[in-house]
Each structure stands twice: as C-alpha cells, then as structure tokens.
Amino acid sequence: MAVFGGIVTLIGSVFLLLGALGIVRMPDVYNRMQAGTKATTLGTLLFLTGIAIGQIECMCIFRILILILFIIFTNPISSHALARAAHHIGIPLTDKSVTDALADDESEKEGAV
Amino acid sequence: MADILYNTSAVIALIAIVLAGYRSLKGPNVADRVVALDVMTIISISLIVYVAALAQRIIYLDVAMVYALISFIGVIAIARYLERGL
Amino acid sequence: MKIFKQRILLLLFLMLFWVLLTSLDRQELIAGGVIVILLTLVFFRRAAVFSDFQITLKSLIYSIAYIFVFLAALVRSNLDIAFRVLNPKLPINPGIVKVKTSLNSKTGRLILANSITLTPGTLTVETKGDYYYIHWIDVSTQDVEQASHEIVSKFEKYLEVMFG
Amino acid sequence: MINVIIIVLGILMIASAFMAIYMRSLLSSIIAAGVISLLASIIYLLLAAPDVAMMEAAIGSGLTTVVFLYALSKVKNSGEDNHG
Numbered sequence: 022m023a024v025f026g027g028i029v030t031l032i033g034s035v036f037l038l039l040g041a042l043g044i045v046r047m048p049d050v051y052n053r054m055q056a057g058t059k060a061t062t063l064g065t066l067l068f069l070t071g072i073a074i075g076q077i078e079c080m081c082i083f084r085i086l087i088l089i090l091f092i093i094f095t096n097p098i099s100s101h102a103l104a105r106a107a108h109h110i111g112i113p114l115t116d117k118s119v120t121d122a123l124a125d126d127e128s129e130k131e132g133a134v
Numbered sequence: 135m136a137d138i139l140y141n142t143s144a145v146i147a148l149i150a151i152v153l154a155g156y157r158s159l160k161g162p163n164v165a166d167r168v169v170a171l172d173v174m175t176i177i178s179i180s181l182i183v184y185v186a187a188l189a190q191r192i193i194y195l196d197v198a199m200v201y202a203l204i205s206f207i208g209v210i211a212i213a214r215y216l217e218r219g220l
Numbered sequence: 221m222k223i224f225k226q227r228i229l230l231l232l233f234l235m236l237f238w239v240l241l242t243s244l245d246r247q248e249l250i251a252g253g254v255i256v257i258l259l260t261l262v263f264f265r266r267a268a269v270f271s272d273f274q275i276t277l278k279s280l281i282y283s284i285a286y287i288f289v290f291l292a293a294l295v296r297s298n299l300d301i302a303f304r305v306l307n308p309k310l311p312i313n314p315g316i317v318k319v320k321t322s323l324n325s326k327t328g329r330l331i332l333a334n335s336i337t338l339t340p341g342t343l344t345v346e347t348k349g350d351y352y353y354i355h356w357i358d359v360s361t362q363d364v365e366q367a368s369h370e371i372v373s374k375f376e377k378y379l380e381v382m383f384g
Numbered sequence: 385m386i387n388v389i390i391i392v393l394g395i396l397m398i399a400s401a402f403m404a405i406y407m408r409s410l411l412s413s414i415i416a417a418g419v420i421s422l423l424a425s426i427i428y429l430l431l432a433a434p435d436v437a438m439m440e441a442a443i444g445s446g447l448t449t450v451v452f453l454y455a456l457s458k459v460k461n462s463g464e465d466n467h468g
Contacts, residue, residue: 024135027135027136027138030139031143033180034143034150034180037180041151041153041173042153044153044169044170044173053169054169057173061176065177065179068143071143072140075136075187081195085195088198092176095206099209102210103165103169105217112165
C-alpha cells in the first residue's frame with residue numbers, strides 16, 4: 022500500500038516539475054498561465070492523494086480531501102483573474118499568435134463611442 | 135522502498151520550486167512574476183503536506199490550509215490592483 | 221418553496237464543509253456546528269450557495285457523470301501540456317477566440333468557466349454577457365459557432381441538466 | 385533530507401531578497417517580498433514551529449502584501465509605471 026502511494030506521489034511530482042518547466046519555457050504570460058494552472062492542479066491532486074494513501078492509518082484523510090477540493094476550486098479562479106488583469110493593462114500576446122478577438126471587440130466599442 | 139519514492143518526489147518538487155523561483159526573479163513584467171508566485175505557492179503546499187507526513191503531526195495540515203486560503207486572497211488582491219487600483 | 225430548497229442546499233453544503241474541517245470523532249463540535257449553521261440560515265436571508273441546482277434523480281446521475289468527464293479532461297489536458305513542453309520545438313499556435321454559451325444560471329456559468337480553464341489548451345480570459353473570450357493554445361478555427369462546438373458543448377450538455 | 389530542503393530554500397530566499405532590494409519597480413519588490421515570506425514560512429515549518437509558520441503565512445504573505453499595495457495605490461501619481 023505504501024509503495025503504491027509512493028508511486029502516485031512520484032507521478033504527481035513529475036507533473037509539478039512539468040508545470041514549472043512550462044513556466045520557464047513558454048514565450049508569453051498567457052501560455053505560461055496555461056501550463057502552470059493545469060499541471061500544478063493535477064500534480065497537487067496526485068501528490069496529496071499519494072500521501073493520503075501512504076498514511077492511511079492517521080485520521081488526516083478529511084483534511085487532505087478538503088485541501089484538494091479547495092485547490093481545484095480556487096486555482097482556475099486566480100488564474101482567470103490574473104489573465105484578465107494582464108489583458109487589461111495591455112501585456113501583448115506573443116508574435117506567434119493568430120487572433121485576438123477580445124482586443125478587436127474592445128477597439129470596436131471604443132471606435133463606436 | 136516507499137521512503138525512497140517519497141523522498142525522490144520531494145526532491146523533484148524542490149527542483150520545480152527552484153525553476154519557478156527562477157522565472158519569478160527573471161520575468162519580464164509583473165504578470166509573469168505573479169504567475170510564478172502562484173505556482174510556487176501551490177508547489178509549497180505539496181511540500182508542506184509531505185513534511186506533515188514525515189513528522190506525523192496533523193497540525194501541519196492546518197498550516198497548509200491557512201496558506202492556501204491566504205495566498206489565494208493575495209493573488210486576487212494583486213490582480214485587482216493591476217486592473218483598477220485597490 | 222424556492223426559498224426552502226435554497227435553505228436545504230445551503231445547509232447540506234455548509235454541514236459537509238464543517239464535517240470535513242473537523243473530523244467525525246468529536247460529537248460536541250458537530251452539535252455546535254449545526255446550531256451555528258441554523259443561526260446563519262436565520263439571520264442571512266440572501267446567502268445562497270448552489271441555489272439553482274435541480275434536485276432530481278437525473279440531475280444527480282448527471283453530476284456524478286460530470287465528475288468523471290471532468291477528471292478525464294483534466295488528465296488529457298495534462299498529457300497535452302506535457303507533450304508541448306517537452307517537445308524541443310515548442311509547437312504552439314495561440315490566440316484568443318470568442319465562444320457563446322446558452323446557460324442561464326450563474327453557478328452553472330462559474331463551473332463552466334472553471335472547467336474550460338482546466339481542459340486541454342484553453343483558458344478563460346474574460347466574460348461579457350453570453351460570450352466567453354478564451355485563450356486557446358492551438359487555434360484551429362476562428363468561427364464563433366465552431367469554436368463553441370469544440371470547446372463548450374461537451375460540458376454544457378451536462379451542466380444544462382444540472383443547473384437549468 | 386530536511387537539511388537539503390532548508391539549504392536550497394535559504395539560497396533561493398537570499399537571491400529573492402537581493403532582487404527585492406535592486407528591482408526598479410516597486411510592485412516587483414512587493415512580489416519579491418511575498419516570495420521571501422513564502423519561503424520563510426516553509427523554513428519555520430521545517431524547524432518544527434507550526435504556529436510561527438501560520439502567523440508568517442497570514443501576516444507576511446497576506447496582510448503585508450495588501451497593505452503595501454494600498455499604500456502604493458495612494459502614492460501612484462508620482463510617475464511610477466506599472467510595467468517592468
């Protein structure tokens with residue numbers, strides 16, 4: 022049982038490492054946010070689950086469960102708020118970008134007013 | 135065997151925290167730094183839970199919970215400041 | 221009747237949260253929690269969490285199925301991100317596209333936006349009215365209808381039954 | 385194992401402290417101070433002081449950041465740029 026928990030924890034930590042690597046390698050802030058949010062959410066979920074499996078005799082399952090639920094609910098919200106703020110203060114997308122519908126719509130509205 | 139697996143994953147999470155810290159120190163503008171801070175927070179929550187399992191004390195999990203709550207509020211405050219001032 | 225349903229749902233949600241926070245072996249804490257939650261329900265009339273959840277058998281089945289759909293999408297998005305990051309050429313084709321949703325309830329829209337953020341290659345940037353602006357890491361179409369079909373519709377099918 | 389974690393986090397903390405001093409924009413300095421407080425909280429926890437770690441997390445990472453941001457938004461008219 023403990024070995025199985027250890028394997029799950031190891032997979033989770035590999036996803037955490039991939040998230041940090043994505044933060045370093047991606048070219049602009051929106052792509053960094055994508056890599057960071059997704060990889061760290063699943064990585065933390067697997068990491069905590071593995072530790073809960075390994076420590077099954079202590080009564081800490083409930084707290085780890087509430088921690089996992091909390092992270093799943095709040096991580097996308099903070100990422101969304103940051104992306105919105107970054108687009109609002111005008112941080113540009115990378116040169117490889119194809120389209121930017123939000124900037125198009127905003128400039129249209131300002132032109133109409 | 136299980137101890138080796140747990141310690142290896144802690145070392146990998148430590149490498150991840152160092153990489154995110156590199157981006158937080160280097161990042162070209164403010165939003166990059168805040169994203170790196172967010173990722174560092176989530177990884178350090180995992181590290182805190184690992185330390186709790188290592189020391190066999192339940193109260194360490196409370197620290198992780200308080201940390202998740204407070205850092206969420208901090209990131210929201212920074213985003214709101216960037217958008218229109220606090 | 222609607223107020224009554226809201227109160228019951230809020231009571232169940234807060235009770236679940238409290239029981240998870242203090243584990244099950246302390247009876248006095250659970251009794252105190254029940255009293256505090258009832259006082260909250262009396263004094264804060266406008267407090268509503270998940271107030272527009274439909275209580276039917278079909279909706280319960282769909283919400284359990286939704287959890288599995290969501291977890292499968294999460295795993296798939298992580299594998300996708302892993303391949304993109306580990307590839308030395310960094311194959312990305314990003315852009316912000318606009319999609320339309322047909323959900324009406326606020327909670328349903330919140331859960332839909334969170335699910336979009338955690339599924340393969342998409343990130344919600346802004347919501348305005350019925351439209352979501354989504355940063356897509358691999359843009360394949362710029363049309364509103366087609367993008368809605370590719371990103372939104374697989375979750376919307378479940379959320380429409382759950383939240384109306 | 386514990387010693388390795390403490391040494392690595394301490395080195396990262398010192399680098400972040402230098403960046404907090406030498407950064408040109410004030411907002412980046414505030415974020416670097418948040419990083420310092422995060423790492424200090426983990427180090428307190430590793431040194432077996434959970435109550436101090438909880439206080440450090442609540443005050444250093446939450447309250448100080450918000451108060452600094454409030455002060456910065458009060459003095460924002462002095463020509464400081466958001467970006468950078």
